[in-house]
Amino acid sequence: MNREPFTGHAPGSPLYRRLIAGLFFAGIATFAQLYSTQAVLPQIAADLTVSPATAALTVSATTLGLAAAVIPWSIVADRIGRIPAMAIGVLAATVLGLCAPLSGEIGLFLVVRVAEGVALGAVPAVALAYLSEEVRPRHAAAAAGSYIAGTTVGGLLGRIVSGVVGELAGWRIGIWTVAIVCAFAAVLFLLLTPKAQGFVPRRFDEQGPGILARLAVSLRSPQLLALYAQGFLLMGAFVAVYNYLGFHLSEAPFLLPAWVVTLLFLAYLAGTLSSPWAGSLASRFGRFPVLLVSILVTACGALLMLIPSTPLVMGGLLLFTAGFFGAHAVASGWTPVAATPHTRAQASSLYYFGYYAGSSLFGWALGLVFGGASWTWFVLLIVAMCAMSAGIATLGLRAARTGRP
Numbered sequence: 348m349n350r351e352p353f354t355g356h357a358p359g360s361p362l363y364r365r366l367i368a369g370l371f372f373a374g375i376a377t378f379a380q381l382y383s384t385q386a387v388l389p390q391i392a393a394d395l396t397v398s399p400a401t402a403a404l405t406v407s408a409t410t411l412g413l414a415a416a417v418i419p420w421s422i423v424a425d426r427i428g429r430i431p432a433m434a435i436g437v438l439a440a441t442v443l444g445l446c447a448p449l450s451g452e453i454g455l456f457l458v459v460r461v462a463e464g465v466a467l468g469a470v471p472a473v474a475l476a477y478l479s480e481e482v483r484p485r486h487a488a489a490a491a492g493s494y495i496a497g498t499t500v501g502g503l504l505g506r507i508v509s510g511v512v513g514e515l516a517g518w519r520i521g522i523w524t525v526a527i528v529c530a531f532a533a534v535l536f537l538l539l540t541p542k543a544q545g546f547v548p549r550r551f552d553e554q555g556p557g558i559l560a561r562l563a564v565s566l567r568s569p570q571l572l573a574l575y576a577q578g579f580l581l582m583g584a585f586v587a588v589y590n591y592l593g594f595h596l597s598e599a600p601f602l603l604p605a606w607v608v609t610l611l612f613l614a615y616l617a618g619t620l621s622s623p624w625a626g627s628l629a630s631r632f633g634r635f636p637v638l639l640v641s642i643l644v645t646a647c648g649a650l651l652m653l654i655p656s657t658p659l660v661m662g663g664l665l666l667f668t669a670g671f672f673g674a675h676a677v678a679s680g681w682t683p684v685a686a687t688p689h690t691r692a693q694a695s696s697l698y699y700f701g702y703y704a705g706s707s708l709f710g711w712a713l714g715l716v717f718g719g720a721s722w723t724w725f726v727l728l729i730v731a732m733c734a735m736s737a738g739i740a741t742l743g744l745r746a747a748r749t750g751r752p
Contacts, residue, residue: 356541357483357486358486362541365540365541366478366490366540366541369535369538369540370477370497370540371494371496371497372532372535372536372539373470373474373497373533373540374474374498374500374501375500375528375529375532376437376440376470376529376530376532377470377471377498378498378499379505379508379525379529379532380444380467380505380526381410381413381464381467382406382589383505383508383509383522384405384409384460384518384522385506385509385590386505386509386593386612387513388402388403388405388406388590388594389593389594390518391405391518395452397453399590399718400714401453404457405460407706407708407710408457408458408461408707409464410464410704410706410710411704412460412461412464412465412467412468413464413468413699414468414700414701414702414703414704414707416464416466416469416472417471417699417700419468420432420436420472420473421693423469424469424472424473424692425692428543430542430543432472432473433470433473433474433477434537436470437470437533438533440466441529443459443463443466444525445523445526445527446459447459448518448520448523471695472692472699473692473695475680475682476683476691476695478494478683479683479684481541484684487683487684489623489626489627490626490680491679491680492623492627492629493623493626495618495622495672495675495676495679496618496622496623496672496676499619499672500615501532502618503613505525506589506609506612506615507610507612507613508524508525509522509524510606510609514605514609561690561693562693562697564689564690565690566697568686570744571682571686571694573739573740573743574682574685574698574743574744575698575700576736576740577638577674577675577678577739577740578675578701578705579701579704579705580705580733580735580736581645581671581674581736582703583706583710583732584649584729584732584733585667585706586705586706586709586710587709587713587714588729590710590714591717591725592608592611592652592664593608593611595717595722601657614664614668615668617665617666617672618668618669618671619672621641621668621670621672621673621676622672622675624673625637625674625676625677626676626677629680634680637673637677638678638681638740639737639740639741640673641671641673642674642736642740643670643733643737644666644667644669644673645670645733646670646729646734647670648662648664648666648667648668648669648670649726649733650663650730651666651667652664652667652726653722675702678698682694683695709732
């Protein structure tokens with residue numbers, strides 16, 4: 348009896364629901380750990396006697412390790428499979444997350460955080476390639492949006508849990524608590540995610556071009572380069588705002604207590620809503636217009652944060668977060684679709700390399716602007732990065748701007 352070719356899971360089917368749920372928990376296990384230090388940066392700075400920019404390296408070090416690891420993880424996933432690669436990475440990261448707070452000084456802490464980032468790179472390197480292989484093409488944008496929504500919950504959970512627990516019991520206990528939550532999420536990911544049906548392993552590059560050739564193809568495409576730039580610039584702006592907004596709001600004229608600043612991370616819920624919404628709108632109206640509108644919303648939210656009013660800053664943060672995750676959902680979901688079948692994993696990995704390289708670079712460098720200049724200059728640079736992102740999208744995605752997925 349001949350087996351019919353696998354065409355992908357359709358929305359509403361049990362395996363599609365398990366796939367989305369499994370990647371949702373993978374996103375929690377990954378992104379909660381990645382950003383668990385962000386809510387306690389002022390405490391880390393005070394306890395270890397370092398500057399805000401140096402404390403922010405606890406975030407940048409992890410994203411730097413992740414950026415360096417996404418391409419190697421894509422190679423591993425081509426050999427052993429998407430799900431095994433993600434499982435190894437998530438479990439290793441959870442062990443390192445439990446060890447990180449044991450560090451007594453900033454240098455060792457940063458080394459462990461880099462290693463944690465390397466392990467965490469497995470999920471973003473592989474998840475979207477896995478989705479593109481397992482979901483029917485016409486539903487890929489919506490599925491990617493649902494996955495990104497899961498990553499926002501992970502980012503929110505990591506920040507809120509570490510912030511609240513850290514306020515009560517110290518930042519080290521806060522980070523440990525996040526690692527324990529991530530261990531449970533990793534188990535749910537392993538239990539729920541269905542076996543891959545659309546993946547064909549590549550052994551010693553017998554099928555298709557070699558890894559260097561696949562990377563070269565992904566780096567020669569103007570469309571893909573424009574998508575990589577979206578991740579680099581927008582993620583850099585996003586992480587910088589979340590790194591330093593807490594410091595800004597603890598100063599005059601706001602003088603907000605630490606527990607209120609921690610609750611501002613609830614703005615992440617705006618991204619949880621906007622990610623699947625942007626994916627659905629992209630399926631209806633085309634990716635390009637939804638991407639540009641999302642970038643515009645991001646910039647408008649940043650400008651609102653210039654006004655020295657707590658409600659307006661909070662409203663600006665909601666807009667900024669919703670716009671960013673809308674743009675990220677569209678750009679990240681577009682990347683494997685824009686790639687050739689043999690280069691999907693590498694194209695997604697390069698997108699996330701740019702994404703986390705931007706996070707590492709701007710998450711630290713804009714702290715020097717915040718500390719040496721002013722919040723106004725900081726925000727204006729954020730808006731300039733959004734404008735540059737929109738300009739590159741207009742130039743690089745021109746040929747596809749009227750097309751729908």
